Amino acid sequence: MTHNAIAKNQHHAGGRVTLTTVPKVRLYVERQEKREGWFVHIGHVTERGRWRTEPHAHPKYGQVIFVRNGRGVMNLEGSSVPFEGPCALLLPTECVHGLDYEIDVDRWVVTIEVAYLTQVNSKLHEFIQLWAMPRVIPLSYADEAAAEFFSLISRLEQEVALRATGHVIGTEALLTSLLLMLVRGTRLEQVDNEGTTRSEIRLADRFRELIDAHYHEGLPLQDYASMMAVSLVQLRAACASATGQSPTKMIHARLITEARRHLIFGDQSMEQIAFLLGFSDAAYFTRFFRKEVGQTPSVFRITARQQPHRAKAG
Incomplete structure (x- = not known):
C-alpha cells in the first residue's frame, strides 16, 4: 500500500485555508493496473507479525477484507471495534478507518472500483443497504460459511487474474454471490421495499x-x-x-x-x-x-x- 496523503493544511487563492482531517489513500492497484483498467482486485496479505495503519479513507473504491483467522481492532470513524476471524470487514467509499491486526492475521483484501460497485449494488436493494455503513460481519452464522466464503474469494481471485473469455460476467457473478453471503450474515435495517423499482x-x-x-x-x-x-x-x-x-x-x-x-x-x-x-x-x-x-x-x-x-x- 502506498499513501498519497493530503496535507492537513492546504492553501488556496485568496489566502483561504481548507482543512482536511484524514489522509486520502490510493492503493498500488491504481498504478499497477492503470494501463489495462481495473474494477476488482484481490490481494492476499502475507506480511508476518503485527500490522497497523493510521486512520485513512479511500475516495475511489470500497473494500471487503476477509479475515480467515486471527483478530485485531478497527478504528472505525473514531470508535474502537474488535474483530476476530473468520469475519469480513466491509469498508464503504470514504469510510475513515485504521486497522490494528494482531500477529500473523491471514487476510484477503477485495478492492472494488466505486463505479462498478454502484453498478453491482443496483441489482439488489439489500446491497445498497449493506454498503450504507461500515461493518464487521462474522462468518460463523452458519456451518461452512467461512469455507464457502473463502472458496468464493479464491474463485474470484482466479477469475480476475485469468481475464479469460467472459471474465467480466464471471467476475460480476462471483462478486454478487460474495455480497449476497454478506447480506445474509448481516442484520440489516428492515425497510419495506416491496414494489421498489x-x-x-x-x-x-x-x-x-x-x-x-x-x-x-x-x-x-x-x-x-x-x-x-x-x-x-x-x-x-x-x-x-x-x-x-x-x-x-x-x-x-x-x-x-x-x-x-x-x-x-x-x-x-x-x-x-x-x-x-x-x-x-x-x-x-x-x-x-x-x-x-x-x-x-x-x-x-x-x-x-x-x-x-x-x-x-x-
Whole structure:
C-alpha cells in the first residue's frame, strides 16, 4: 500500500485555508493496473507479525477484507471495534478507518472500483443497504460459511487474474454471490421495499453521490432534484422506498458523519468546523449537532478523545 496523503493544511487563492482531517489513500492497484483498467482486485496479505495503519479513507473504491483467522481492532470513524476471524470487514467509499491486526492475521483484501460497485449494488436493494455503513460481519452464522466464503474469494481471485473469455460476467457473478453471503450474515435495517423499482434505487444512489459532493453547501432539496431532473415528489418517494429515509434525513446524516470526523481527527475550532460544513455560525452548528447526536460537539470531542483508541500506531 502506498499513501498519497493530503496535507492537513492546504492553501488556496485568496489566502483561504481548507482543512482536511484524514489522509486520502490510493492503493498500488491504481498504478499497477492503470494501463489495462481495473474494477476488482484481490490481494492476499502475507506480511508476518503485527500490522497497523493510521486512520485513512479511500475516495475511489470500497473494500471487503476477509479475515480467515486471527483478530485485531478497527478504528472505525473514531470508535474502537474488535474483530476476530473468520469475519469480513466491509469498508464503504470514504469510510475513515485504521486497522490494528494482531500477529500473523491471514487476510484477503477485495478492492472494488466505486463505479462498478454502484453498478453491482443496483441489482439488489439489500446491497445498497449493506454498503450504507461500515461493518464487521462474522462468518460463523452458519456451518461452512467461512469455507464457502473463502472458496468464493479464491474463485474470484482466479477469475480476475485469468481475464479469460467472459471474465467480466464471471467476475460480476462471483462478486454478487460474495455480497449476497454478506447480506445474509448481516442484520440489516428492515425497510419495506416491496414494489421498489430499479429506477428508484438508482435515483436514491445518485442522490447519495450528489450529497457527498455538495453536503457542505447547504443546498435546498429543489436544487438536488433539479440536478437529477426529477420533481421533489419523485425524489422523496424514491428515497423513502429505497432507503426508508427522507432526503433531508440523508443530508443530515452525511453532515453528522463529517462533523464527527472533524471533531475526532481534526484540530479545528467549532467556528472552523461550522464554516467547513456550511453552517452560518458555530451556535447553529452546535444546536444541529446536539439535536442529531444528543450531546454538544465539544462534549462529543472530549469523550471521543478520552478513549484508548486515540493512541497513534507505532
